[in-house]
Amino acid sequence: MRLLPGTDIIEIERVHRLIEGGEDAFLARWFTDAERAYCSGKAHPAAHYAARLAAKEAVAKAVRWQWTGPVPWRDIEVLHDEGGAPLVRLTGQVADWAATQSVTVVEISLSHSRQHATAVAIATQG
Template identity: 40%
Template sequence: MIIGLGSDLCNIERIAKSIERFGARFENRVFTDVERAKAAKRPFTKAGTYAKRFAAKEAFSKAVGTGFRHGVFMKDIGVVNGPSGAPTLSLTGGAKARLDAMIPSGYEAHVHVTLTDDHPWAQAFVIIEALRSQKA
């Protein structure tokens, strides 16, 4: 069953201006080590790489219904790639706690993420699904 849905549209140029103005302070405050390493490998599309991840963080915060309140922080939401290359989220701290609190007993969370960009826009959708636990 679907228990959360969120989307966000982010302006890549806004992210580029934040990087230009605040540099590492902005990057370290908002993005995980994994996200920063990925962006560093893409110098010509760094802002777009960050903008998609920024949008995913916003979309997740909407999907869990809190925004960035109640202990849910941007840096607790990390975009990572699964073995197939598809994006998914790695959650820690308040973001993980909020997601865990939403999942009914006997179910497990499955987070679906899709990212896209077409300059100057980056977009993300997050669907949170609760699936019956396969654990006996």
């Protein structure tokens, strides 16, 4: 068994500007309906979107995404378990890629301050 790490950090203000600028295309490209409903329902949506954006980037790094073309970001979905802990669900091309890499589990951790959101992903291979 091998552990494959990935991490990312995002400026919350950058995400806030995209949301406030009416960038529906940005939200639709990056986030599933469930993610959008969750983040939009929070007092500070940009912080929650930024944390999920960081998680998606961290997961792509952890699974060693190498297909040609852009990552299909909606194939990496950040949800929560019954206790509220973040979890990741891979679908579509990302799930297929992870399977070819013998990735069996991906765990994530999210955090944010007033200025930045960060995420760590650990993929288990083998």
